[in-house]
Amino acid sequence: MSSKNPTTRERILKASLNLLEASQGQGVRMTDIAKRAGITRQALYLHFATRAELLIATTHYLDALKGTDARLLASRTARSGTERLDAFIEAWGRYIPEIYGIAKALLAMRDTDAAAAQAWDQRMRDMREGCEAAIAALDRDGNLSPDHTPDQATDILWTLLSVRNWEQLTVACGWPQERYVETLKSLARRLFVVESG
């Protein structure tokens, strides 16, 4: 699980992260990561029991590097529900491209590897909490559209903000990142917010 010497472990994580980012998560083999970390493929297994474990550790490494929690928590300081919704979409929306490579690799393993599935699902549950909090704030203000219960609104927002949707809009439809963020904010407002209550 963990080794006493942090430098090799970190070199591995850095290598893994670099490769996943460069290749958008596709076709990164244990061999490639080892090579880039300057060790043999077998030595990788002295630090991480499986590929899934390495991938998961890489996400945590990335979190630490970028300070995910801090950024997503920032939306909690927003005053009104509407501002909070905007802030959350903005924070998450800008975060997706940074995690896209590793997310895609994890997503690809999801179907075949239980550990990878669990790791990814946990992340999505965490993200869902942000959606839930934004919707709850809206509801408290009396600004949540009566078309949805808070639960259903959370489900919808959570789905709307999925990495797959980001991928489809930016990669497949060619939207620039800025348009993605602005459009999603506008969609969410239109779907969930009613003026006053």
Add this chain to the structure above:
Amino acid sequence: MSSKNPTTRERILKASLNLLEASQGQGVRMTDIAKRAGITRQALYLHFATRAELLIATTHYLDALKGTDARLLASRTARSGTERLDAFIEAWGRYIPEIYGIAKALLAMRDTDAAAAQAWDQRMRDMREGCEAAIAALDRDGNLSPDHTPDQATDILWTLLSVRNWEQLTVACGWPQERYVETLKSLARRLFVVESG
């Protein structure tokens, strides 16, 4: 590519379809399909050059069985743009669960197999045409929200109706199929339709 004797080929396709439906597209190997079709794994390759080709042929087989085109075209008979939007979402939304197994298998190959990617993308382009037509009808009626250009509205509707989103809402969020269809119709109306013009 094609064999003179349709019965074995069809037995294979049927086996493939059954297994993919039963397992939701996960973990279906060539061996499994062969076994269920009552032939050897190697004999599979007398009919289909690769796994991707077999999967693609399976989708066509499914289309023929269920009459996809006919059903999706039905939405074209709708009168107003709003009705057309509803009809399209209803038709597509009810179609997804039927193709889910095979869709998932194809989607899983998308990243590694160019042929699978192409086949899936073609299907998605076809589906997109339905979105485009519905949005265009709305626009002609003067009922398309000024918030979006027709192109952008099409991108959004297309994304909203993705198989991944259906999966997330029904499988992950536990929504019953009926709620999925009704909610998506309501979301689309709210996002795209303005009364009169």
Add this chain to the structure above:
DNA sequence: CTCATAACTTGACACCATGTCAATTGACGC
């Protein structure tokens, strides 16, 4: 200085799925 230990290397191998190939069997029509 020497010895033990931990980290790493080397090379070999098992597993599993896809895809390939050659030789053989069996049925059917003529």
Add this chain to the structure above:
DNA sequence: GCGTCAATTGACATGGTGTCAAGTTATGAG
């Protein structure tokens, strides 16, 4: 009976993950 075509049998290549045993090297403790 003969050829043909579909299918079988058994063997093998490839590519990736994961495992194992034996050997190397640096470092620190005695």
